Amino acid sequence: SVILANIPYWILRTPSEVLKTKEQIDMTSPSTSSSPTIQRIKSVYAAGGLTNVLQYLYGSYSSNFIYALPADIIKFIAYEKLVLRLFQKESGGKLEGLEAAVAGALAGMVAQISTTPLDVARTRIMAAQKDDMTPSSTSIKAQSPDQKELFRQANPFTEVVNIYEKEGVSGMFVGLGPRIVRAFASGAVQFASYEITQNLLNK
Numbered sequence: 001s002v003i004l005a006n007i008p009y010w011i012l013r014t015p016s017e018v019l020k021t022k023e024q025i026d027m028t029s030p031s032t033s034s035s036p037t038i039q040r041i042k043s044v045y046a047a048g049g050l051t052n053v054l055q056y057l058y059g060s061y062s063s064n065f066i067y068a069l070p071a072d073i074i075k076f077i078a079y080e081k082l083v084l085r086l087f088q089k090e091s092g093g094k095l096e097g098l099e100a101a102v103a104g105a106l107a108g109m110v111a112q113i114s115t116t117p118l119d120v121a122r123t124r125i126m127a128a129q130k131d132d133m134t135p136s137s138t139s140i141k142a143q144s145p146d147q148k149e150l151f152r153q154a155n156p157f158t159e160v161v162n163i164y165e166k167e168g169v170s171g172m173f174v175g176l177g178p179r180i181v182r183a184f185a186s187g188a189v190q191f192a193s194y195e196i197t198q199n200l201l202n203k
Helices: 002-025 036-058 061-087 097-128 145-152 156-172 176-201
Strands: none
Touching (some): 002 061, 061 097, 061 156, 097 156
């Protein structure tokens, strides 16, 4: 069910993730009355039409999906294990909101720590996409070294290895602190809300 849920979820979310990442790293956006995002899409479209826009927006779909899938699986498995270990309650048993918040926060942290290298890789893949990319720039048949490098980076596992070789373990865990804080808060809210809602519906 996690796999099936992530497929349409990332179909919808990937374009916004790509554009958000480009906005956050872009320090040279021209001063214009138009949105930088609109200007970026126009530039990509001018370079290769609608096909180019789709490649630009969905070129990192696989890296987003590959990151999200283990993160969700680890989070839910960790949650069930923590509920059993901390509160001696089986999966499906009644949990109070605070209990669910504690287990959810810890489960979220475990999942995010475990998948940080994949998150770093997917972010760099999205950031590496050129705004003036042409159809050949993402083709496996590309002949130039730069184009081959761009295609190689589309594989998140290869990118993780590349980060490790160039930057070591620390490079694989860049941004870990903020991710832990976010995971702690979001995990607590997610699972506490779920359990509280379940308790209310089952009354």
